[in-house]
Amino acid sequence: xxxxxxxxxRLSKDYGLGRGLFELDLQVSQxxxxxxxxxxxxxxxxxxxxxxxxxxxxxxxxxxFGLDCIRDYVEVKKKVGYVPxxxxxxxxxxxxxxxxxxxGMRGGADVRLVRGLAERFNLDLSxxxxxxxxxxxxxxxxxxAFMHRPQLLILDEPTSGLDPLIQQEFYALLNETREGGATIxxxxxxxxxxxxxCDRVGIVRAGRLVRIADLDELHRIRFHHVEIEFATGARVPxxxxxxxxxxxxxxxxxxxxxxxxxxxFEPLLHAIRDAKVTNLVSHEPSLEEIFLEYYRDAPRALPx
Amino acid sequence: MVASLFALRLGRWGIAGFGGISFLIxxxxxxxxxxxxxxxxxxxxxxxxSIDVLAxxxxxxxxxxxxxxxxxxxxxxxxxxxxxxxxxxxxLASASGAARGDEERGIVQxxxxxxxxxxxxxxxxxxxxxxxxxxxxxxxxxxxxVGVASGGESISAAAALEAALALVALAVCCYSLTLVICxxxxxxxxxxxxxxxxxxxxxxxxxxxxxxxxxxWRPLTPFHYFEQSSxxxxxxxxxxxxTLVLVAMAIAASALAAIAFRYxxxxxxxxxxxxxxxxxxxxxxxxxxxxxPVVRELYEQRIAILVWxxxxxxxxAIFVVLTKAIVDPLLTIPGLARYFSAFIxxxxxxxxxxxxxxxxxxxxxAGFAVTQVxxxxxxxxxxxxxxxxxxxxxxxxxxxxxxxxxxxxxLIIAAVSGFAVWTEAHYQSIDLDRGRxxxxxxxxxxxxxxxxxxxxxxxSRIPRATVGxxxxxxxxxxxxxxxAPIFRLPTWVQDASxxxxxxxxxxxxxxxxxxxxxxxxxxxxVVASTLVMERRDIGA
Numbered sequence: 001x002x003x004x005x006x007x008x009x010r011l012s013k014d015y016g017l018g019r020g021l022f023e024l025d026l027q028v029s030q031x032x033x034x035x036x037x038x039x040x041x042x043x044x045x046x047x048x049x050x051x052x053x054x055x056x057x058x059x060x061x062x063x064x065f066g067l068d069c070i071r072d073y074v075e076v077k078k079k080v081g082y083v084p085x086x087x088x089x090x091x092x093x094x095x096x097x098x099x100x101x102x103x104g105m106r107g108g109a110d111v112r113l114v115r116g117l118a119e120r121f122n123l124d125l126s127x128x129x130x131x132x133x134x135x136x137x138x139x140x141x142x143x144x145a146f147m148h149r150p151q152l153l154i155l156d157e158p159t160s161g162l163d164p165l166i167q168q169e170f171y172a173l174l175n176e177t178r179e180g181g182a183t184i185x186x187x188x189x190x191x192x193x194x195x196x197x198c199d200r201v202g203i204v205r206a207g208r209l210v211r212i213a214d215l216d217e218l219h220r221i222r223f224h225h226v227e228i229e230f231a232t233g234a235r236v237p238x239x240x241x242x243x244x245x246x247x248x249x250x251x252x253x254x255x256x257x258x259x260x261x262x263x264x265f266e267p268l269l270h271a272i273r274d275a276k277v278t279n280l281v282s283h284e285p286s287l288e289e290i291f292l293e294y295y296r297d298a299p300r301a302l303p304x
Numbered sequence: 305m306v307a308s309l310f311a312l313r314l315g316r317w318g319i320a321g322f323g324g325i326s327f328l329i330x331x332x333x334x335x336x337x338x339x340x341x342x343x344x345x346x347x348x349x350x351x352x353x354s355i356d357v358l359a360x361x362x363x364x365x366x367x368x369x370x371x372x373x374x375x376x377x378x379x380x381x382x383x384x385x386x387x388x389x390x391x392x393x394x395x396l397a398s399a400s401g402a403a404r405g406d407e408e409r410g411i412v413q414x415x416x417x418x419x420x421x422x423x424x425x426x427x428x429x430x431x432x433x434x435x436x437x438x439x440x441x442x443x444x445x446x447x448x449x450v451g452v453a454s455g456g457e458s459i460s461a462a463a464a465l466e467a468a469l470a471l472v473a474l475a476v477c478c479y480s481l482t483l484v485i486c487x488x489x490x491x492x493x494x495x496x497x498x499x500x501x502x503x504x505x506x507x508x509x510x511x512x513x514x515x516x517x518x519x520x521w522r523p524l525t526p527f528h529y530f531e532q533s534s535x536x537x538x539x540x541x542x543x544x545x546x547t548l549v550l551v552a553m554a555i556a557a558s559a560l561a562a563i564a565f566r567y568x569x570x571x572x573x574x575x576x577x578x579x580x581x582x583x584x585x586x587x588x589x590x591x592x593x594x595x596x597p598v599v600r601e602l603y604e605q606r607i608a609i610l611v612w613x614x615x616x617x618x619x620x621a622i623f624v625v626l627t628k629a630i631v632d633p634l635l636t637i638p639g640l641a642r643y644f645s646a647f648i649x650x651x652x653x654x655x656x657x658x659x660x661x662x663x664x665x666x667x668x669x670a671g672f673a674v675t676q677v678x679x680x681x682x683x684x685x686x687x688x689x690x691x692x693x694x695x696x697x698x699x700x701x702x703x704x705x706x707x708x709x710x711x712x713x714x715l716i717i718a719a720v721s722g723f724a725v726w727t728e729a730h731y732q733s734i735d736l737d738r739g740r741x742x743x744x745x746x747x748x749x750x751x752x753x754x755x756x757x758x759x760x761x762x763x764s765r766i767p768r769a770t771v772g773x774x775x776x777x778x779x780x781x782x783x784x785x786x787x788a789p790i791f792r793l794p795t796w797v798q799d800a801s802x803x804x805x806x807x808x809x810x811x812x813x814x815x816x817x818x819x820x821x822x823x824x825x826x827x828x829x830v831v832a833s834t835l836v837m838e839r840r841d842i843g844a
Binding site for chain 2: 049052053054055056073074075077078080082084086087088089090092093094096097099100101102103104105106107108109111114115118119122123124125126130144
């Protein structure tokens with residue numbers, strides 16, 4: 001049986017006052033894309049820093065490909081590509097020099113691969129780092145993480161600051177990398193992102209892993225706030241909307257209807273198929289709203 | 305009001321630091337006067353004549369003293385001459401940080417987004433600096449009063465306050481001039497350009513004491529107006545007109561800065577040349593230097609190393625010229641020997657050169673170590689260390705590479721400086737022992753490393769406070785050696801200073817004990833820093 005790409009056992013980092021990460025038991029298989037989902041301050045970055053050997057655990061252990069993340073941290077880094085939660089400062093170095101500098105620490109950057117990545121993300125490496133926008137800094141972080149074809153990618157909110165087109169390109173790169181045999185551990189606070197990119201998702205809240213969900217369960221978890229506006233004077237199919245599967249919390253006001261949709265949109269769209277709809281807006285709720293909804297029927301399961 | 309308080313909070317460490325420095329400099333010079341000037345009128349007259357001769361050779365840097373036979377005249381000359389330079393440097397750093405540094409950090413955008421007007425921002429920053437400079441200058445006045453009281457004499461409190469007022473006017477003027485320059489230059493060039501302008505203004509004033517053709521230009525420089533006041537000197541006073549000119553210059557410059565700020569884009573200078581468009585490049589930098597440990601860091605810092613090397617080499621050569629110019633006339637004045645006997649032992653030329661060149665160079669090398677430690681500390685706080693450690697490099701390797709880089713840099717600077725001194729000494733017909741000169745230069749390496757490894761240890765434990773703590777340590781260490789002979793401090797106090805461990809290699813050869821202690825400190829520091837680095841959390 002292949003060794004797990006990531007294995008943690010009761011991994012804890014206690015910063016006091018209830019902050020940190022507590023008793024994380026996690027196993028990520030090789031070639032899996034694992035999402036680590038949680039609101040801000042939930043412990044995602046702490047987990048990642050523990051895996052990278054940047055902070056020492058208060059208790060428990062973490063292994064990457066069977067190597068201890070603290071004791072064997074140099075060997076671990078040979079197998080890992082990393083995008084930090086916040087890109088560092090490289091002052092007046094040019095992008096090309098940052099790549100050469102950090103690539104040099106790995107024995108030299110793969111020039112062709114870097115060129116391909118930079119072209120793909122339209123990242124001008126001749127510009128100085130201080131001149132880069134936050135999106136370009138993030139692109140450089142992605143180039144640095146992927147430039148040595150690592151076996152494991154640990155990505156801390158890698159799409160923050162990227163525009164939607166570049167995000168699509170990044171998701172495509174993730175797929176190609178996974179197909180190339182790499183494992184990916186990706187943290188995010190956006191449900192739709194992990195739903196799109198990941199095989200499984202660990203949901204962390206207040207420093208504790210509260211659930212590991214597969215894609216089906218994610219679909220069940222997610223819901224949308226929907227607002228529908230009908231043409232003035234037109235019939236509003238309120239009964240049909242209320243009767244549609246997965247539609248809840250229906251509130252009607254004049255020719256506007258607001259509701260919550262869990263799971264598929266199909267029943268709602270079917271209910272309004274004959275009405276004159278002038279506008280339909282769907283909002284993805286915050287992760288915290290999703291948690292509250294998820295635990296509404298089982299409040300004792302909600303971690304403190 | 306809120307913006308001013310915020311600006312004061314941003315500058316609180318500068319206020320505390322320069323307040324402390326002002327207090328110490330004035331206190332120690334006032335108290336030191338009674339140790340070196342003698343007690344009878346005749347002794348003090350002789351002392352004043354010696355100081356006059358000495359100052360004549362330093363007129364390029366400081367104005368000639370007035371009534372150096374009095375504590376007021378002596379403190380005005382020695383303390384306020386130095387404080388004028390120190391406050392100008394503070395104004396430069398503070399204004400360029402407020403105008404462009406905070407812009408780079410996003411603070412300016414945040415303040416403007418909160419509804420503060422651009423004029424309000426400039427006014428609040430300038431106002432906060434006025435308050436800060438006043439606090440620091442008043443600390444200097446307090447030092448004067450306490451120091452004079454320690455000698456059983458008294459000095460007018462009004463005079464001490466006037467001295468503070470003149471100092472604040474100069475500092476605020478330099479601050480405002482820097483603010484204007486920062487609006488016109490790129491963020492990267494703001495500090496160097498403003499520094500060059502202030503240096504030019506300083507030199508116009510000081511060199512005009514030697515070169516008459518510069519006299520017409522003197523009204524342009526704030527240092528000229530500052531020197532018109534000598535409130536601490538008996539029968540001296542604050543030159544109200546000159547001080548008002550300084551205030552008017554400050555107001556005019558601040559207004560110009562506000563107008564320029566209003567019309568420029570945040571993040572860009574008011575005037576900039578259009579950048580020619582060029583195709584994007586997707587290529588990795590090809591220099592081999594990026595792949596070699598130690599070399600990559602030296603390569604990245606090549607400009608800074610060049611500046612330090614050329615600067616210290618030039619300074620070394622200048623000190624040789626000064627040594628010749630000063631010692632020759634000094635040898636004809638028997639009365640001066642007593643003043644220097646506290647500092648100089650042995651052959652006069654190498655002793656004097658060792659005192660002024662190595663004394664100053666030691667301080668600069670310690671300052672160089674502080675800049676390197678500040679760099680390490682910044683790498684920690686801005687996430688670069690985290691990024692580096694995501695590569696397969698050991699933490700011990702990071703510490704060792706940093707120390708080796710510092711050693712190589714110190715070696716380059718010291719070797720070139722030593723060579724420059726040797727060449728100029730040969731030209732000036734000053735006989736220097738080649739071996740001792742080489743030893744003196746090379747000893748600067750372990751000396752620099754002592755502060756470097758202490759800084760490395762501090763950076764591993766208290767990264768945010770490292771620079772401040774190390775700066776205080778350097779300053780205290782330096783003051784100990786400078787003042788211990790004057791105040792006859794116990795030997796163990798002097799021995800605790802790294803400056804003392806360096807010894808007097810130019811006249812007495814290498815102090816083996818001091819060298820061994822420095823090497824032990826460096827080795828212990830590297831081991832301790834490595835152990836702490838291995839166990840500490842990064843980026844937490």
